[in-house]
Structures are given as C-alpha cells and as structure tokens.
Amino acid sequence: MVTTPWDNEFTQRVKAQFGDDLKEAASYLGQNFFVAKPESVIGLIEFLRDEEEFDYLVDITAVHWPKREDSQFDLVYVLYSFARNERIRVKTMLRDGDRVRTAVDVHPTANWLEREVYDMFGIQFIGHPDLKRILMPEEWTGFPLRKELGITAMDNRWVQENLGIESGQ
Amino acid sequence: MAQTFLDANELVINMGPQHPSTHGVLRVILKLDGEKVNGTECVIGYLHRGVEKIAENRTWAQFAPYVDRMDYVAAVSNGLGYCLAVEKLLNVEAPPRAQVIRVILTELNRIASHLLWLGTHALDVGAITPLFYTMREREYALEIFEKYCGARLTTHAFRIGGCQYEIYEDFEKDVKRFCDVFLPKVDEYEQLLTGNRMWVSRLQNVGILTAEQCKAYGVTGPLIRAAGVEWDLRRAQPYSGYEKYEFQIPTRQNGDTYDRYMVRMEEMRQSVRILRQAVEGIPEGPIMAKVPKVIKPPVGEAYVSIEAPKGELGYYVVSDGGLNPYRVRVRPPSFVNLQALEPMAKGALVADVVAIIGTIDIVLGEVDR
Numbered sequence: 334m335v336t337t338p339w340d341n342e343f344t345q346r347v348k349a350q351f352g353d354d355l356k357e358a359a360s361y362l363g364q365n366f367f368v369a370k371p372e373s374v375i376g377l378i379e380f381l382r383d384e385e386e387f388d389y390l391v392d393i394t395a396v397h398w399p400k401r402e403d404s405q406f407d408l409v410y411v412l413y414s415f416a417r418n419e420r421i422r423v424k425t426m427l428r429d430g431d432r433v434r435t436a437v438d439v440h441p442t443a444n445w446l447e448r449e450v451y452d453m454f455g456i457q458f459i460g461h462p463d464l465k466r467i468l469m470p471e472e473w474t475g476f477p478l479r480k481e482l483g484i485t486a487m488d489n490r491w492v493q494e495n496l497g498i499e500s501g502q
Numbered sequence: 503m504a505q506t507f508l509d510a511n512e513l514v515i516n517m518g519p520q521h522p523s524t525h526g527v528l529r530v531i532l533k534l535d536g537e538k539v540n541g542t543e544c545v546i547g548y549l550h551r552g553v554e555k556i557a558e559n560r561t562w563a564q565f566a567p568y569v570d571r572m573d574y575v576a577a578v579s580n581g582l583g584y585c586l587a588v589e590k591l592l593n594v595e596a597p598p599r600a601q602v603i604r605v606i607l608t609e610l611n612r613i614a615s616h617l618l619w620l621g622t623h624a625l626d627v628g629a630i631t632p633l634f635y636t637m638r639e640r641e642y643a644l645e646i647f648e649k650y651c652g653a654r655l656t657t658h659a660f661r662i663g664g665c666q667y668e669i670y671e672d673f674e675k676d677v678k679r680f681c682d683v684f685l686p687k688v689d690e691y692e693q694l695l696t697g698n699r700m701w702v703s704r705l706q707n708v709g710i711l712t713a714e715q716c717k718a719y720g721v722t723g724p725l726i727r728a729a730g731v732e733w734d735l736r737r738a739q740p741y742s743g744y745e746k747y748e749f750q751i752p753t754r755q756n757g758d759t760y761d762r763y764m765v766r767m768e769e770m771r772q773s774v775r776i777l778r779q780a781v782e783g784i785p786e787g788p789i790m791a792k793v794p795k796v797i798k799p800p801v802g803e804a805y806v807s808i809e810a811p812k813g814e815l816g817y818y819v820v821s822d823g824g825l826n827p828y829r830v831r832v833r834p835p836s837f838v839n840l841q842a843l844e845p846m847a848k849g850a851l852v853a854d855v856v857a858i859i860g861t862i863d864i865v866l867g868e869v870d871r
Contacts, residue, residue: 334802362590362804388717391807394831396820409818411805411833415717415731418738422805442720445841453554468547468870477555484552484559 339365343385350380366422371408374425375434378410382439387412387421390440393447395454397480405429406456410436427456435461453478470495511535519548523626523856526866530843530859532852539855542847544840549870557830562588562797563662565827570656572832573868575618578611578647579810581660584830586741587806587817588662589791591799600664600789601743605780606677607650607659608742609773613684614643615811615863616766616773620691623763623860627704632694639687642680649676663793669784677781681774688770695763705760709846709858712757719842723813723835724765725862729757735809747776759861766863798825812836812863832871836864 336359344358347367354373359366369377381387391411399405404426413420427433435458436443447458448467455476458464465471474488485502492501518529527548533541553572557565569584570577582604589595596604621636644654649670651659659665695701711719716726726733734751736744752768754761799821807816813835820829839862846858 361802362593364804390720391814392805392816392818392831392833394818394833396829411816411818415733420739420805440720441718442838442841445837466547468550470547477552484555 334361336361346385347377347380350384351377364420364422366424368424368426371425371427371431371433374408374410374423375436375439377423378412378436379439381412381421381423385414386416387414387419389413389415390436390442390446391420393436393443393450395450395456395478397454397478399480403428406431406454408433408450408456432457432459434459435464437461452476455479512540517855519545523859525622525859525864528840528859528864528866528869530855532855534852537851537853539847539850539852542844542855544843546837546840546866547870549866551871553871554830554832557827559826561825562799562827565830566660566662567656567658569832570658571867572834572871573615573810573812573815573836573865574655575865576611576615576811577656578607578659579615579808579815581658582608582742583806583808583810583815583817585660585662586808587804587819588797588799590804590806591802591819591821592662592793592797594663594791594793596664596742596791597788598743598785599787600660600791602780602784603665603669603789604660604742605744605747606777606784607647607657609776609780610643610646610677610680612773612811613770614640616770617643619766619811619860619863620763623857623863624695624701626856626860627701629695629698629701632691635687635691635694639684642683646673646676646680649673661790662797664788664790666790668789674781674784677777681778681781685771685774688767692767696767702760704853704857705763705861706758707756708759708850708854709861710756710758711842711846715842715845716757719845720838721813721842723809723811723839723863724762724769725757725813725839725842727752728754728761728765730755735807735814739807741806741808744776747779749773749775759857762861796825798823807833810835812865812868813839834868834871836862836866836868837871840864840869 339358339360354370357368391413394409396407406427408425410423450456451464452466452469473491487501513534515532519527529545531543569580573580617636617640621633624632647657648654651657713729713731716729732751732753749772752765754764801823803820805818807814815835816833818831822828847855
C-alpha cells in the first residue's frame with residue numbers, strides 16, 4: 334500500500350501527546366489513519382474522543398495476515414466526529430495471542446463489535462464485560478475468519494453432536 | 503424458607519427465536535419483574551451464513567450479488583455500498599448517468615424498506631390495516647425494480663463501475679407516476695396512525711434514546727435523527743451526486759418510538775422529492791465507467807459508507823492485489839442499532855419491547871450476515 338504522510342495541526346497535537354507510541358499517521362485514497370502501539374490504542378481513542386471530538390465509534394474489525402512475521406493481525410477502529418464531519422481509522426498490529434484493552438468503557442458500542450472480533454478471529458480483549466461468541470454457537474471451536482481455515486472448514490464435532498449429521502459438507 | 507417460583511422477584515423468559523414480532527430469528531432473553539423489564543439479552547447468529555468468509559473465496563465481482571442477501575429488504579442500498587467501496591479501491595467513479603439511475607433506485611428502495619417497516623411495526627403494535635396499504639404501494643416500487651433488472655428483492659441492480667442495464671423505455675414515466683400516486687398515500691397512513699389515540703399511547707415516551715446515548719452506542723439512521731441530531735450521510739459526506747439534490751433531513755426532539763415513526767414518515771416524502779428531481783434530469787451518456795474485465799484493485803484498503811434506510815452501512819475492503827478480496831468487512835446498521843435494545847427496553851413493559859424491536863427496524867439477515 335503506497336501511503337502518503339498525513340500531517341497537519343491535528344496530527345501534530347496527537348503526536349505531541351503520544352510520541353513514540355504513535356507509529357504512523359498516513360493517508361491512502363484520501364482516507365486518513367493512525368497506527369498506534371497496542372498498549373496505547375485505547376488511550377488514543379479516549380484522547381480523540383475527549384480532546385478532538387471523535388465521539389462516534391463506527392466499527393471495530395480485524396484482518397488476519399498469517400504470513401507476516403512480527404504481527405499477524407491488524408485491529409482496525411473506525412472513528413467519526415459529528416462536529417468536524419471527519420472520519421479516521423486507528424490501526425494497531427497484534428501478534429497471535431496478544432491481548433488488547435477493551436474499548437467498552439470509552440464507547441459502549443464496542444461491546445458487540447469486540448465480541449464479533451473475538452468470535453471471528455480469537456482476539457481477546459482485556460476487561461470486556463462479557464467476552465463470548467456472538468454469531469457462532471457458544472460451544473463452537475475455531476475462529477472462522479482466520480486465513481488458515483478454508484471455506485468448508487467447520488467444527489465437525491459440534492455438527493455431529495448438535496445436528497445429528499456426519500458433516501455439514 | 504425455600505423459595506418457590508412465586509417468591510422469586512425476577513422471572514427469566516425467552517422471547518423468540520420463533521416469535522412473529524421479532525422480525526426473523528432474534529431471541530431476546532427478558533428478565534422480568536412482573537410486567538416490567540429489568541434487563542434484556544439478545545442472542546443472535548441464527549441466520550449467520552459467513553458472508554465475510556464467502557467474500558474471500560469469490561472474485562470482487564462475484565461477491566456483489568451476495569451483499570443483497572444481507573439486508574434483503576433494502577438490497578439496492580447494500581449493492582450500492584459495495585460497488586462504491588470497490589470503486590474507491592479502483593479509484594474510478596461511475597459516470598453521471600449511472601449515478602442518477604443509482605440514486606433513483608436507492609431512493610425507491612428506501613421507500614420500499616420504510617413501507618415494510620411501517621406495515622410490520624404497526625402490525626406488532628396491534629394496527630392491522632396499515633400493512634395492507636403499505637404492501638400495496640411497496641408493490642409499485644418492486645414492479646419498477648422488476649422491470650429494470652428482472653428481480654424484485656435481491657436485485658443486484660448495480661455493477662462495479664456503474665450499472666449493468668440501461669433504463670427501460672417507460673422508466674421515467676413509471677417513476678413519475680409512482681411519485682404522484684405515492685405521495686398522497688403517506689398522508690393516508692398518517693391519517694390512520696399519527697393522531698390515533700392507541701397508536702400515540704403505545705408509542706409516545708417508549709424506548710427513549712437521547713442523542714448522547716445514540717452516539718455512545720453508535721446508533722445511526724432515523725434513530726439518531728429522532729433524537730435531534732441532524733445527521734445524514736447523504737448530506738454529511740455525499741456520494742453518487744447526492745449533493746445536487748434538495749431535500750430536508752427530518753429531525754425530532756424526544757427520541758422516542760413515536761418520533762422515530764414521524765421521522766421515517768417524513769423521510770419517505772423527502773425521498774419522493776429526490777426522486778422527482780432525479781428523474782427530471784437523467785443525463786445522457788455511458789452507464790459504465792472504464793473498469794477492467796478482471797477486477798484486481800491495487801494493494802490497499804478503504805472504508806466507504808452510505809446512508810442505508812436503517813442507518814450507516816459501511817464496507818471496509820482490503821485488497822492484496824489478488825483476484826479475490828483479501829477481506830470485506832460489513833458494518834451493518836441493524837447489528838449496531840440492535841445493541842441499543844438494552845438501554846431502550848430497561849424499565850419498559852413486555853409489550854413495549856415489541857414496539858421497541860419494531861422501531862429499531864432490524865433485518866436479521868443483516869444482523870447475522
């Protein structure tokens with residue numbers, strides 16, 4: 334991805350606040366995003382909400398990059414500010430098994446969104462009030478949106494026990 | 503002393519998944535104190551088909567029909583959002599003629615979606631008549647879809663880069679006639695409901711969500727507008743040439759179920775206004791932009807969102823330069839809005855929960871994906 338640097342008064346303020354914890358401020362196709370270290374990403378979202386009016390957490394999602402050596406997951410937060418009519422993304426890179434602080438106490442809407450990320454990718458959120466599966470059955474094993482699972486992969490044990498058939502395929 | 507179930511203060515019961523007023527397979531666990539709701543918990547996923555996984559195993563163009571199966575009541579909006587997201591990645595824009603056709607069909611679909619909501623919402627609350635009326639008018643809109651692309655619900659009306667089909671001969675005439683016929687019908691529905699004492703007493707001050715709560719819970723669409731926030735993506739971040747049309751963003755102040763009803767009614771009128779402007783000036787020209795036969799967007803990512811009938815519908819698309827999407831994330835309005843059921847239903851009565859589920863306007867196909 335060929336990004337261009339994103340530099341203005343706003344990013345200067347954020348950089349002054351977070352220093353080295355903010356790894357990148359870039360722009361692609363006119364859409365701006367920050368890349369932050371996992372331990373400070375919630376702090377950044379909180380700062381953006383309180384100081385910069387980004388009061389609406391649009392979405393949380395993840396992307397699995399199994400071949401990347403240092404970090405296998407991108408965790409993406411989409412933020413929007415009603416007052417500024419501006420949309421940005423906050424990204425952080427995680428290793429498989431890394432845990433990240435929950436955003437529920439900053440934005441209540443994170444509750445279900447984080448549950449879905451956990452359900453699909455197995456990323457754990459520290460301090461989430463009720464981190465359990467949301468779309469898949471609760472006893473299901475495996476995280477469907479991880480790349481190592483093919484489209485026909487399923488939890489055959491669950492299928493046999495609950496549906497009374499050999500396999501769903 | 504041993505407690506019997508009569509001593510227990512809290513009674514836990516299941517509403518759904520097989521319940522007519524949950525609009526599909528939604529299960530709500532209600533914690534009740536008599537008639538009063540102390541808490542709710544939604545159990546969803548019964549309709550989960552793994553749409554996002556399917557996307558990774560289809561080409562960019564092949565995935566487009568699948569998005570129609572999420573919010574199948576507003577399939578045209580789903581398709582538009584996906585096409586816009588891929589077009590953003592490809593850095594192309596649909597030609598003007600295609601954009602106007604897109605606006606006409608999405609606004610027709612907004613009306614169709616709101617009509618289905620109105621009919622079923624009224625039915626849930628106990629007013630049976632409006633359903634027959636709304637279904638009748640919705641049929642006219644679906645007929646236009648059918649004539650345009652052969653399908654009524656899962657239309658797959660648009661393609662990446664524009665539209666597949668030219669408009670048919672009487673398209674403009676049909677849309678104009680729809681506008682003329684439909685507008686007075688909105689008054690007719692209002693005559694049945696707006697001043698109806700039972701309707702008002704069932705809806706007013708039920709399921710209040712303030713503007714602050716809406717923002718905190720990420721609630722968008724008619725729900726946030728009913729709480730007094732004049733925010734509509736068609737105005738805030740226009741796409742497909744929406745900046746060219748004159749329309750109002752209806753808002754109300756109380757944020758209750760009644761206000762959401764009023765907002766949606768006014769939205770239908772505004773959609774007619776947009777339709778009339780759009781159909782007057784369909785420009786000549788091509789309907790497809792120059793898009794390669796084999797779509798391979800460059801490595802990158804984009805988040806594009808539109809104002810679907812139910813709220814902000816977003817697509818976060820990631821390309822690794824290959825034939826298939828590397829990741830397609832759908833940000834469904836129904837899923838996020840449904841989360842606000844808990845704060846809305848707390849302290850309400852069981853019968854109000856039915857009204858509140860109706861007012862969120864969920865489609866489970868989109869919640870579960």
